[in-house]
Amino acid sequence: MLAGADGSVTASPLVIRELRESPGEGLSVHFRPVRKDLLFESAKIGGHLAYRILTGEGVVRSQLWVEYEVQGPHVNVAGRSADLLFALALITAKWKATGDPYPAIAATGVLDSEGASLSADGTAVVHPVRYTVEKVAAAARALEHEADAVIFYPQADAESVADWSRGAQVPAHVRLQPVASLDEALSVLGIELRKVYLRNPFRGLEHFDYEHRSIFFGRETEIHEVCRQLLRREAAGAPGLLVEGASGSGKSSFIRAGLLPTLVDPGSQSPDVQTALRSRPICPSVRHAIWRRVVARGRR
Numbered sequence: 001m002l003a004g005a006d007g008s009v010t011a012s013p014l015v016i017r018e019l020r021e022s023p024g025e026g027l028s029v030h031f032r033p034v035r036k037d038l039l040f041e042s043a044k045i046g047g048h049l050a051y052r053i054l055t056g057e058g059v060v061r062s063q064l065w066v067e068y069e070v071q072g073p074h075v076n077v078a079g080r081s082a083d084l085l086f087a088l089a090l091i092t093a094k095w096k097a098t099g100d101p102y103p104a105i106a107a108t109g110v111l112d113s114e115g116a117s118l119s120a121d122g123t124a125v126v127h128p129v130r131y132t133v134e135k136v137a138a139a140a141r142a143l144e145h146e147a148d149a150v151i152f153y154p155q156a157d158a159e160s161v162a163d164w165s166r167g168a169q170v171p172a173h174v175r176l177q178p179v180a181s182l183d184e185a186l187s188v189l190g191i192e193l194r195k196v197y198l199r200n201p202f203r204g205l206e207h208f209d210y211e212h213r214s215i216f217f218g219r220e221t222e223i224h225e226v227c228r229q230l231l232r233r234e235a236a237g238a239p240g241l242l243v244e245g246a247s248g249s250g251k252s253s254f255i256r257a258g259l260l261p262t263l264v265d266p267g268s269q270s271p272d273v274q275t276a277l278r279s280r281p282i283c284p285s286v287r288h289a290i291w292r293r294v295v296a297r298g299r300r
Contacts, residue, residue, distance in 0.1 A: 010072065010073070010075050011106070011135075011138040011141065012070045012071060012073075012075065013072065014070055014085065015068065015069045015070075016066060016067070016090075016093055017069050018065070019064065019067075019090075019093055020064075021060065021065075022062060022063045022065060024063040025055070025063055026063050026064075027047050027048055027063070027065075028063070028064070028065045028066070029044050029068075030065070030067040030068070031069065031070075032068075032069050035070075037076065038077045038079060038080050039070065041080055042077075042080045042081070042083045042085075043068055043086045046084065046085065046087035046088075046089075046090070047066065047086055047087070047090050049087050050087045050088075050090035051090070052196065053186075053198075054091060054094050054095065056195050057095075057194065059095050060094055064090075064094075066090060079110070079130065081108045081109065081130070081135070082107075083109060083110050083111040084107040084126060084152060084179075084182065084185065085105070085106070085107040085108065085109075087111060087182055088105055088107055088152070088182075088186075091191065092105070092191075095191055097189075097190060098190055100148075103148040103149050103189075104143055104148065104149040104150075105150060106139035106142070106150075106152070107151070107153070107185070108129050108135045108136075108152070108154070109126040109127060109128075109152065109179070110126070110127035110128075111126060111127070111182060112127075126154045126155065126156075126179055126180060126181060126182065127154065128154040128156035129154060132154065132160060132161060133160050133161055135153070136151055136164070137168065140171065140174050140176075143171070143174050144171045144174070146173065146174075147173060148173055149173060149174045149175070150174070150177050150189075151175065151177060152177050152178075153177070154178065154179070154180075155178045155180040158178035161176060183198050192284065193214065194213065194261075195214050197212070197214040197215045201215045207250075207253045207256065207257075208253035208256060208258075209253075209256045209257060209287075210256050210260055210261060210284075210287035211287075212257045213258070213261035216258055219250075219258045222254065223254075223258045223259055224269060224270070224273070226243075227259075227262060227269055227277070228273060229241055231277075256287070260287060263277060263286070264283070264286060266278065
């Protein structure tokens with residue numbers, strides 16, 4: 001979805017003409033025909049962020065050379081609103097889908113070199129863009145013949161897109177998906193980042209949660225022992241385990257960012273623990289199964 005300097009919007013298909021790996025590291029971005037405008041800047045910024053994710057997650061272990069083509073009439077691009085699209089395009093080109101094939105993707109949103117900016121409360125956000133409603137409308141028309149499609153746009157523009165969609169005829173197979181960050185968009189596509197963290201890593205006095213698993217370190221021995229203890233108690237017919245400790249000692253972080261992710265993906269554990277845990281896989285939705293006992297004040 002490209003916006004020209006005059007505000008005109010075009011839904012132009014993006015094609016990866018060639019993508020190859022070679023010894024070394026880094027990303028080399030090219031266009032055919034050659035472009036040196038802000039679309040090229042979007043391709044570099046989105047592409048280098050995608051490369052950081054692909055190498056950090058172990059999907060790619062070499063240098064990437066990619067050549068893009070934007071089909072249709074040439075548009076003199078007025079901004080970097082295609083950052084998000086280029087990041088998603090390169091990641092999905094190299095990261096194999098675990099289930100159904102990826103849907104057709106349209107996207108608009110500006111990213112910085114880390115994939116998002118930080119709001120005042122430390123939350124990672126995709127930068128909003130101009131002409132979002134017009135871009136989403138153009139993408140919906142362009143994707144009407146696809147079997148499955150999703151249009152990503154900044155969460156900051158969700159209200160305006162929702163107002164437009166109530167009076168528009170959006171095909172049922174086209175999903176309108178506001179996102180606050182790149183990793184949120186990847187999660188919609190079934191891609192979960194386990195090693196790369198794109199948000200503010202400094203938690204202050206806040207506990208670590210499931211989504212912070214990639215930056216939670218130092219409790220590997222305890223996690224290993226708790227996994228074994230859970231298996232032993234299960235075998236003895238007394239499943240479950242009580243974790244106790246002083247307030248602020250890290251119990252919540254240990255369970256949410258250490259133990260639960262390990263139960264979902266036990267790849268870091270010994271072979272016997274891996275086999276036992278994978279014999280009945282645990283869904284990542286276990287992160288939502290956390291509850292706390294609430295005691296009403298003034299009652300006995």
